[in-house]
Amino acid sequence: xxxxxxxxxxxxxxxxxxxxxxxxxxxxxxxxxxxxxxxxxxxxxxxxxxxxxxxxxxxxxxxxxxxxxxxxxxxxxxxxxxxxxxxxxxxxxxxxxxxxxxxxxxxxxxxxxxxxxxxxxxxxxxxxxxxxxxxxxxxxxxxxxxxxxxxxxxxxxxxxxxxxxxxxxxxxxxxxxxxxxxxxxxxxxxxxxxxxxxxxxxxxxxxxxxxxxxxxxxxxxxxxxxxxxxxxxxxxxxxxxxxxxxxxxxxxxxxxxxxxxxxxxxxxxxxxxxxxxxxxxxxxxxxxxxxx
Numbered sequence: 445x446x447x448x449x450x451x452x453x454x455x456x457x458x459x460x461x462x463x464x465x466x467x468x469x470x471x472x473x474x475x476x477x478x479x480x481x482x483x484x485x486x487x488x489x490x491x492x493x494x495x496x497x498x499x500x501x502x503x504x505x506x507x508x509x510x511x512x513x514x515x516x517x518x519x520x521x522x523x524x525x526x527x528x529x530x531x532x533x534x535x536x537x538x539x540x541x542x543x544x545x546x547x548x549x550x551x552x553x554x555x556x557x558x559x560x561x562x563x564x565x566x567x568x569x570x571x572x573x574x575x576x577x578x579x580x581x582x583x584x585x586x587x588x589x590x591x592x593x594x595x596x597x598x599x600x601x602x603x604x605x606x607x608x609x610x611x612x613x614x615x616x617x618x619x620x621x622x623x624x625x626x627x628x629x630x631x632x633x634x635x636x637x638x639x640x641x642x643x644x645x646x647x648x649x650x651x652x653x654x655x656x657x658x659x660x661x662x663x664x665x666x667x668x669x670x671x672x673x674x675x676x677x678x679x680x681x682x683x684x685x686x687x688x689x690x691x692x693x694x695x696x697x698x699x700x701x702x703x704x705x706x707x708x709x710x711x712x713x714x715x716x717x718x719x720x721x722x723x724x725x726x727x728x729x730x731x732x733x734x735x736x
Contacts, residue, residue: 447673447705450599452591456717459594460505463724467506470731478731479508480538480564480723481530485523485549486516491542498540501720507727510536516546523549524557531559537731538564540723543616561733564726566590566620575623583733584726589621591718592653592674593628599707601651601672604629609649611635611642611662611695617655617676625651642666654695664700672707676715 471477480502484495495511502509512526523545530536539562545551555567563571566586574580596603608630612618618634625632635645636656646652646666652673654662659679667673677695694711702708709715 447702447708448599449702450595450672450674450707450709450714452595452709452714452717455595455598456591456721459718459721459725460501463507463721463728464505466728466732470735471506475735476535476731477506477508478537478727479510479535480540480727481510481512481533481536483512483514483523483526483530483539483541485514485518485542486546488544491544495542498720498723501724502727505724507724508535518546518549520549520553523554527554527557531557531562534734536562537734538562538723538727540565543567562730564723564730566726567615572615572620572623575620575627584729585624585722586616586620587722587726588617588676588715588719589624590722590726591715592617592621592676593624594722595674595709595715595718596651596672599672601707603651606630606650607648608632608651608653609635609646610653610655611646612653612655612657612676614655618653621653621655625653652696656695658695659693660695660697662696662701664697664704667701667704669704670706671704673701673705673709674715675709675711678711678716 482495499509530539539558541554558568560568560570563584566584571582571584574582608625610618610622613634613636622632622634643666647668649668649671652671655676659681673696675694675696679693680690681693683691692712
């Protein structure tokens with residue numbers, strides 16, 4: 445068996461085209477152009493790269509982008525004051541605070557400062573709380589987990605009734621992904637570093653979402669034949685044959701897993717493109733809520 449490759453680039457491009465079309469319709473109808481504000485604190489290279497890619501996506505889809513960069517030693521008050529100003533600005537429909545923040549800042553307090561209807565990252569405690577409660581709907585779902593579920597649905601994977609395993613329990617991916625799967629009637633297990641006999645637990649999964657942050661940790665022998673594997677991990681692995689001396693790999697050993705799984709996402713080109721596509725989709729939704 446060779447798995448069907450779930451092409452995140454193709455699916456993300458379709459989402460982006462749909463968003464661009466809706467933005468065009470809004471503007472033609474005389475409504476304000478959607479606007480996304482990004483807040484970057486400090487000089488982490490990876491965070492700055494992510495913010496630039498989000499701003500580039502906005503430009504391509506006709507969404508206004510407002511970039512704000514604070515120094516690494518910015519105070520809690522300075523960050524919160526900026527987020528409050530953006531929450532009060534009618535031109536700004538969505539606010540994205542790039543995580544992680546420098547260690548001296550209280551992340552929870554900053555996220556709580558974002559106006560609920562502008563929480564396009566889906567990390568506000570109320571949005572997460574609604575996600576966790578049966579019969580409640582969050583205004584926005586965190587972008588990476590949202591992208592994972594969207595990939596499964598677009599690939600035609602049956603989620604309802606499936607045994608799903610989420611490997612990793614971060615607030616950004618693992619926990620929201622598990623809540624989304626439960627909401628779609630999958631029987632869901634969350635695994636982590638203290639799970640006993642981890643390979644055996646993973647082997648029960650009809651659907652596996654791997655977000656543990658360890659390069660190629662999940663081996664082909666861990667995968668149930670025919671399972672759908674969504675690999676969220678992005679890790680650099682030394683490779684003297686690669687132009688940069690390294691290559692990007694996921695949390696799943698792709699070469700082994702693709703011989704067993706029914707569906708699998710590649711790294712790169714799987715979940716990564718979906719995160720920004722779903723952020724653009726959330727920003728459009730925020731603009732539609734605020735300008736009905």
